Amino acid sequence: MSENTVQELGLNLDALRVAIQEEYGAVALNPQQGFHFHTGRPLAQMLGYRDPWLEGIPETSIESFAGTGNPFSIDEIGAGEQVVDVACGAGIDSLIAAKMVGPNGRVIGVDMTPAMLEKARRSAAEAQFTNVEFREGYAESLPVPDGWADVVISNGALNLMPDKTAALKEMARVLKPGGRLQIGDLIVQKAVPTSAKQKIELWTGCIAGAVLETELYATVIKAGFVGFEITWRDPVFDGAPQQSSAANFGTLGINFRARKAVHPAEWDAALEALPSAELAEADSVSILGADAFYDAGDKGCADGPLDEIAALLHRLEPGQTLEVRAIEPSVATDLPAWCRLAKHELVTHEGDHYLIRRK
Numbered sequence: 001m002s003e004n005t006v007q008e009l010g011l012n013l014d015a016l017r018v019a020i021q022e023e024y025g026a027v028a029l030n031p032q033q034g035f036h037f038h039t040g041r042p043l044a045q046m047l048g049y050r051d052p053w054l055e056g057i058p059e060t061s062i063e064s065f066a067g068t069g070n071p072f073s074i075d076e077i078g079a080g081e082q083v084v085d086v087a088c089g090a091g092i093d094s095l096i097a098a099k100m101v102g103p104n105g106r107v108i109g110v111d112m113t114p115a116m117l118e119k120a121r122r123s124a125a126e127a128q129f130t131n132v133e134f135r136e137g138y139a140e141s142l143p144v145p146d147g148w149a150d151v152v153i154s155n156g157a158l159n160l161m162p163d164k165t166a167a168l169k170e171m172a173r174v175l176k177p178g179g180r181l182q183i184g185d186l187i188v189q190k191a192v193p194t195s196a197k198q199k200i201e202l203w204t205g206c207i208a209g210a211v212l213e214t215e216l217y218a219t220v221i222k223a224g225f226v227g228f229e230i231t232w233r234d235p236v237f238d239g240a241p242q243q244s245s246a247a248n249f250g251t252l253g254i255n256f257r258a259r260k261a262v263h264p265a266e267w268d269a270a271l272e273a274l275p276s277a278e279l280a281e282a283d284s285v286s287i288l289g290a291d292a293f294y295d296a297g298d299k300g301c302a303d304g305p306l307d308e309i310a311a312l313l314h315r316l317e318p319g320q321t322l323e324v325r326a327i328e329p330s331v332a333t334d335l336p337a338w339c340r341l342a343k344h345e346l347v348t349h350e351g352d353h354y355l356i357r358r359k
């Protein structure tokens with residue numbers, strides 16, 4: 001999603017933030033209400049939170065847990081490390097991290113919803129954690145110094161941010177070179193159409209702001225990271241107390257990791273390995289509703305679109321589909337033969353759009 005998404009969609013960022021604060025204010029103040037997502041201790045169990053992690057964490061924080069993944073399952077957090085928890089909510093992950101880093105480490109949790117922060121601070125005081133503090137702020141302008149953190153964690157929140165580039169660049173800014181990103185979030189397997197992205201209620205419903213895997217990958221790398229990897233995926237909204245349209249878009253909870261690039265050359269290599277900048281525009285031009293989209297524009301076969309198509313298919317699961325738009329005649333000629341050779345199925349073809357199923 002580009003920096004201009006808010007403007008492009010005509011979204012009112014202030015109104016969106018107020019709606020998100022209302023939704024998650026309710027998760028803080030009335031956690032038993034029943035939402036379109038799971039919450040609390042049952043959610044923690046679903047997401048593989050281990051009992052010893054939760055020992056000593058006050059119920060105040062656990063009951064308002066609303067994550068979509070498990071940052072601690074991605075990699076260990078070591079004693080003495082400094083951790084930032086972006087959009088920490090009622091503080092469960094910050095407090096778990098505080099236990100992991102111990103007395104010589106530090107944790108800063110940041111959130112924009114006062115009711116969540118109030119609960120997080122109350123829990124920290126109740127459990128007498130002295131190595132964690134909670135700061136009010138936005139993910140897009142973190143109240144944390146440059147290069148402070150060894151690890152940035154976040155859970156269930158990146159999807160709520162229209163300007164993911166700004167949020168991820170902030171995460172890169174506060175990390176030391178080589179610092180780790182360990183994030184639980186969401187992806188969609190079908191692109192969310194622009195008309196849906198303009199509806200604030202679909203943002204608070206965690207649907208409008210979730211992006212395709214290919215788009216998330218490109219956005220993370222462009223923000224200054226290398227080594228993007230999704231380590232787990234699961235339909236985390238299944239069976240939630242309230243219905244939502246999450247299933248229509250194949251919404252999945254995910255855990256992903258990446259590392260802040262140490263050398264410019266390392267980052268350049270990661271940027272060069274990205275299939276195509278056009279991926280980011282997938283939602284606005286896809287017409288066949290595939291799992292991923294690639295616009296080859298007017299590139300001919302000699303300009304490398306088949307390599308990009310191969311790289312994209314490689315990132316999909318077997319049986320998932322890639323929609324390709326290509327207007328150059330040599331692609332139309334070569335694509336069917338290339339699919340046969342590579343053993344992918346060319347499912348259908350509408351005008352200059354092609355649907356390919358990964359083998």
Ligand SMILES: C[S@@+](CC[C@H](N)C(=O)[O-])C[C@H]1O[C@@H](n2cnc3c(N)ncnc32)[C@H](O)[C@@H]1O
Nearest residue numbers: 065066067087088089112113138139155156157
């Ligand atoms: C789904 S809850 C997850 C909270 C917590 N990470 C957890 O796992 O329980 C999303 C949180 O993101 C916060 N949030 C959303 N957008 C934000 C932003 N732009 N800056 C700071 N916090 C944000 C909300 O206030 C809310 O507390």
